[in-house]
Amino acid sequence: MxxxxxxxxxxxxxxxxxxxxxxxxxxxxxxxxxxxxxxxxxxxxxxxxxxxxxxxxxxxxxxxxxxxxxxxxxxxxxxxxxxxxxxxxxxxxxxxxxxxxxxxxxxTTQAYASLLDEFDLLLTQHIELSPRQIRDIRRRYQTGLSIRRLALTYQVTENRIRNIIDKKEAQYIS
Structure with a gap:
Protein backbone atom coordinates (compact mmCIF):
# COMPACT_ATOMS: atom_id res chain seq x y z
CA MET A 1 0.00 0.00 0.00
CA THR A 108 29.47 11.16 11.31
CA THR A 109 28.06 12.80 14.44
CA GLN A 110 25.60 9.91 14.91
CA ALA A 111 28.36 7.34 14.39
CA TYR A 112 30.64 9.19 16.83
CA ALA A 113 27.88 9.35 19.45
CA SER A 114 27.26 5.63 19.00
CA LEU A 115 30.95 4.86 19.52
CA LEU A 116 31.00 6.99 22.66
CA ASP A 117 27.98 5.10 23.98
CA GLU A 118 29.75 1.78 23.34
CA PHE A 119 32.86 3.08 25.08
CA ASP A 120 30.82 4.20 28.10
CA LEU A 121 29.20 0.77 28.19
CA LEU A 122 32.64 -0.88 28.21
CA LEU A 123 33.76 1.36 31.05
CA THR A 124 30.72 0.48 33.13
CA GLN A 125 31.36 -3.23 32.53
CA HIS A 126 34.84 -3.07 34.06
CA ILE A 127 35.66 -6.50 35.45
CA GLU A 128 37.58 -6.67 38.69
CA LEU A 129 40.35 -9.24 38.69
CA SER A 130 41.57 -10.78 41.92
CA PRO A 131 45.27 -10.82 42.80
CA ARG A 132 45.21 -14.58 42.19
CA GLN A 133 43.81 -14.04 38.65
CA ILE A 134 46.44 -11.39 37.91
CA ARG A 135 49.25 -13.74 39.00
CA ASP A 136 47.66 -16.48 36.91
CA ILE A 137 47.54 -14.21 33.82
CA ARG A 138 51.24 -13.37 34.16
CA ARG A 139 52.20 -17.01 34.74
CA ARG A 140 50.11 -18.30 31.82
CA TYR A 141 51.59 -15.64 29.52
CA GLN A 142 55.12 -16.74 30.53
CA THR A 143 54.23 -20.33 29.57
CA GLY A 144 53.24 -19.23 26.07
CA LEU A 145 49.50 -18.50 26.16
CA SER A 146 48.61 -15.66 23.78
CA ILE A 147 47.29 -12.28 24.88
CA ARG A 148 44.15 -12.80 22.81
CA ARG A 149 43.42 -16.16 24.47
CA LEU A 150 43.97 -14.65 27.92
CA ALA A 151 41.64 -11.74 27.10
CA LEU A 152 38.91 -14.14 25.99
CA THR A 153 39.41 -16.37 29.04
CA TYR A 154 39.13 -13.51 31.53
CA GLN A 155 36.63 -11.47 29.47
CA VAL A 156 38.74 -8.33 29.40
CA THR A 157 40.40 -6.40 26.59
CA GLU A 158 43.74 -7.38 25.10
CA ASN A 159 45.06 -3.97 26.12
CA ARG A 160 44.22 -4.70 29.74
CA ILE A 161 46.07 -8.04 29.54
CA ARG A 162 49.13 -6.20 28.13
CA ASN A 163 48.94 -3.69 31.00
CA ILE A 164 48.84 -6.53 33.54
CA ILE A 165 51.78 -8.31 31.90
CA ASP A 166 53.82 -5.08 31.68
CA LYS A 167 52.89 -4.32 35.31
CA LYS A 168 51.21 -1.03 34.37
CA GLU A 169 48.16 -2.40 36.17
CA ALA A 170 48.36 -4.05 39.57
CA GLN A 171 52.12 -3.47 39.82
CA TYR A 172 51.96 -4.23 43.56
CA ILE A 173 51.01 -7.87 42.82
CA SER A 174 54.03 -10.05 42.14
Whole structure:
Protein backbone atom coordinates (compact mmCIF):
# COMPACT_ATOMS: atom_id res chain seq x y z
CA MET A 1 0.00 0.00 0.00
CA UNK A 2 1.38 3.37 -1.02
CA UNK A 3 1.54 6.00 1.75
CA UNK A 4 2.07 9.70 1.11
CA UNK A 5 3.77 12.35 3.25
CA UNK A 6 4.51 16.03 2.73
CA UNK A 7 7.88 16.91 1.26
CA UNK A 8 10.05 18.69 3.82
CA UNK A 9 9.92 22.44 3.13
CA UNK A 10 7.10 22.05 0.60
CA UNK A 11 4.11 21.20 2.83
CA UNK A 12 0.80 21.79 1.08
CA UNK A 13 2.52 21.81 -2.31
CA UNK A 14 4.21 18.42 -2.83
CA UNK A 15 4.06 14.91 -1.37
CA UNK A 16 6.30 11.86 -1.66
CA UNK A 17 5.24 8.23 -1.36
CA UNK A 18 6.71 5.00 -0.03
CA UNK A 19 6.78 3.75 -3.63
CA UNK A 20 9.13 6.52 -4.71
CA UNK A 21 6.55 8.73 -6.41
CA UNK A 22 6.34 12.50 -6.03
CA UNK A 23 3.18 14.48 -6.69
CA UNK A 24 2.09 18.08 -6.63
CA UNK A 25 -1.11 18.96 -4.80
CA UNK A 26 -4.09 21.00 -5.99
CA UNK A 27 -3.33 24.61 -5.13
CA UNK A 28 -3.77 28.21 -6.13
CA UNK A 29 -0.66 30.12 -7.16
CA UNK A 30 -0.04 33.76 -7.93
CA UNK A 31 1.84 34.51 -11.14
CA UNK A 32 4.50 37.19 -11.45
CA UNK A 33 1.79 39.53 -12.82
CA UNK A 34 -0.34 39.03 -9.72
CA UNK A 35 -2.92 36.77 -11.40
CA UNK A 36 -4.18 33.87 -9.28
CA UNK A 37 -4.25 30.53 -11.06
CA UNK A 38 -5.65 27.18 -9.98
CA UNK A 39 -3.16 24.33 -10.47
CA UNK A 40 -4.30 20.73 -10.43
CA UNK A 41 -2.03 18.22 -8.71
CA UNK A 42 -0.23 15.58 -10.79
CA UNK A 43 2.30 12.81 -10.23
CA UNK A 44 5.65 14.19 -11.37
CA UNK A 45 7.76 12.43 -13.97
CA UNK A 46 11.33 12.19 -12.64
CA UNK A 47 14.28 12.72 -14.93
CA UNK A 48 17.28 10.41 -14.84
CA UNK A 49 20.49 12.39 -14.30
CA UNK A 50 23.89 11.54 -15.81
CA UNK A 51 24.75 9.25 -12.91
CA UNK A 52 21.51 7.26 -13.34
CA UNK A 53 19.55 8.63 -10.35
CA UNK A 54 15.97 9.91 -10.50
CA UNK A 55 15.50 13.63 -9.85
CA UNK A 56 12.49 15.94 -9.75
CA UNK A 57 12.20 19.72 -9.79
CA UNK A 58 10.01 21.26 -7.09
CA UNK A 59 8.84 24.84 -7.38
CA UNK A 60 8.21 27.34 -4.61
CA UNK A 61 7.48 31.02 -5.23
CA UNK A 62 8.46 30.67 -8.87
CA UNK A 63 11.86 29.14 -8.20
CA UNK A 64 12.68 25.54 -9.02
CA UNK A 65 15.01 23.30 -7.08
CA UNK A 66 16.10 19.80 -8.09
CA UNK A 67 15.99 16.93 -5.63
CA UNK A 68 16.93 13.27 -5.68
CA UNK A 69 13.73 11.23 -5.32
CA UNK A 70 15.44 8.78 -2.95
CA UNK A 71 16.48 11.68 -0.71
CA UNK A 72 12.87 12.95 -0.56
CA UNK A 73 11.62 9.44 0.32
CA UNK A 74 14.30 8.95 2.98
CA UNK A 75 13.70 12.38 4.56
CA UNK A 76 9.94 11.79 4.72
CA UNK A 77 9.94 8.20 5.99
CA UNK A 78 13.36 7.24 7.42
CA UNK A 79 15.55 10.10 8.65
CA UNK A 80 14.76 13.80 8.36
CA UNK A 81 18.53 14.50 8.17
CA UNK A 82 19.15 12.11 5.24
CA UNK A 83 21.36 13.24 2.38
CA UNK A 84 21.95 11.65 -1.00
CA UNK A 85 25.47 10.45 -0.14
CA UNK A 86 24.21 8.61 2.98
CA UNK A 87 21.51 6.61 1.16
CA UNK A 88 22.17 2.94 0.37
CA UNK A 89 20.04 0.89 -1.99
CA UNK A 90 19.66 -2.78 -1.02
CA UNK A 91 19.44 -4.01 -4.62
CA UNK A 92 21.98 -1.52 -6.04
CA UNK A 93 19.43 -0.27 -8.61
CA UNK A 94 19.76 3.53 -8.81
CA UNK A 95 16.19 4.05 -10.05
CA UNK A 96 14.53 1.90 -7.36
CA UNK A 97 13.50 4.54 -4.82
CA UNK A 98 10.97 2.45 -2.90
CA UNK A 99 11.16 2.75 0.88
CA UNK A 100 11.90 -0.96 1.47
CA UNK A 101 14.96 -0.67 -0.80
CA UNK A 102 16.50 2.32 0.98
CA UNK A 103 18.55 2.59 4.16
CA UNK A 104 20.34 5.63 5.54
CA UNK A 105 23.89 5.41 6.88
CA UNK A 106 24.37 7.26 10.15
CA UNK A 107 25.98 10.69 9.90
CA THR A 108 29.47 11.16 11.31
CA THR A 109 28.06 12.80 14.44
CA GLN A 110 25.60 9.91 14.91
CA ALA A 111 28.36 7.34 14.39
CA TYR A 112 30.64 9.19 16.83
CA ALA A 113 27.88 9.35 19.45
CA SER A 114 27.26 5.63 19.00
CA LEU A 115 30.95 4.86 19.52
CA LEU A 116 31.00 6.99 22.66
CA ASP A 117 27.98 5.10 23.98
CA GLU A 118 29.75 1.78 23.34
CA PHE A 119 32.86 3.08 25.08
CA ASP A 120 30.82 4.20 28.10
CA LEU A 121 29.20 0.77 28.19
CA LEU A 122 32.64 -0.88 28.21
CA LEU A 123 33.76 1.36 31.05
CA THR A 124 30.72 0.48 33.13
CA GLN A 125 31.36 -3.23 32.53
CA HIS A 126 34.84 -3.07 34.06
CA ILE A 127 35.66 -6.50 35.45
CA GLU A 128 37.58 -6.67 38.69
CA LEU A 129 40.35 -9.24 38.69
CA SER A 130 41.57 -10.78 41.92
CA PRO A 131 45.27 -10.82 42.80
CA ARG A 132 45.21 -14.58 42.19
CA GLN A 133 43.81 -14.04 38.65
CA ILE A 134 46.44 -11.39 37.91
CA ARG A 135 49.25 -13.74 39.00
CA ASP A 136 47.66 -16.48 36.91
CA ILE A 137 47.54 -14.21 33.82
CA ARG A 138 51.24 -13.37 34.16
CA ARG A 139 52.20 -17.01 34.74
CA ARG A 140 50.11 -18.30 31.82
CA TYR A 141 51.59 -15.64 29.52
CA GLN A 142 55.12 -16.74 30.53
CA THR A 143 54.23 -20.33 29.57
CA GLY A 144 53.24 -19.23 26.07
CA LEU A 145 49.50 -18.50 26.16
CA SER A 146 48.61 -15.66 23.78
CA ILE A 147 47.29 -12.28 24.88
CA ARG A 148 44.15 -12.80 22.81
CA ARG A 149 43.42 -16.16 24.47
CA LEU A 150 43.97 -14.65 27.92
CA ALA A 151 41.64 -11.74 27.10
CA LEU A 152 38.91 -14.14 25.99
CA THR A 153 39.41 -16.37 29.04
CA TYR A 154 39.13 -13.51 31.53
CA GLN A 155 36.63 -11.47 29.47
CA VAL A 156 38.74 -8.33 29.40
CA THR A 157 40.40 -6.40 26.59
CA GLU A 158 43.74 -7.38 25.10
CA ASN A 159 45.06 -3.97 26.12
CA ARG A 160 44.22 -4.70 29.74
CA ILE A 161 46.07 -8.04 29.54
CA ARG A 162 49.13 -6.20 28.13
CA ASN A 163 48.94 -3.69 31.00
CA ILE A 164 48.84 -6.53 33.54
CA ILE A 165 51.78 -8.31 31.90
CA ASP A 166 53.82 -5.08 31.68
CA LYS A 167 52.89 -4.32 35.31
CA LYS A 168 51.21 -1.03 34.37
CA GLU A 169 48.16 -2.40 36.17
CA ALA A 170 48.36 -4.05 39.57
CA GLN A 171 52.12 -3.47 39.82
CA TYR A 172 51.96 -4.23 43.56
CA ILE A 173 51.01 -7.87 42.82
CA SER A 174 54.03 -10.05 42.14
Missing amino acids: EHWKAVQGYAGMYQVSTSGNVRSLDRTIETSRGVKQRRQGVVLRPRINQEGYRKVTLYKQGRGERFYVAELVAKAFLDSEATHDRIIRADGDRVNDQIDNLTVKPS
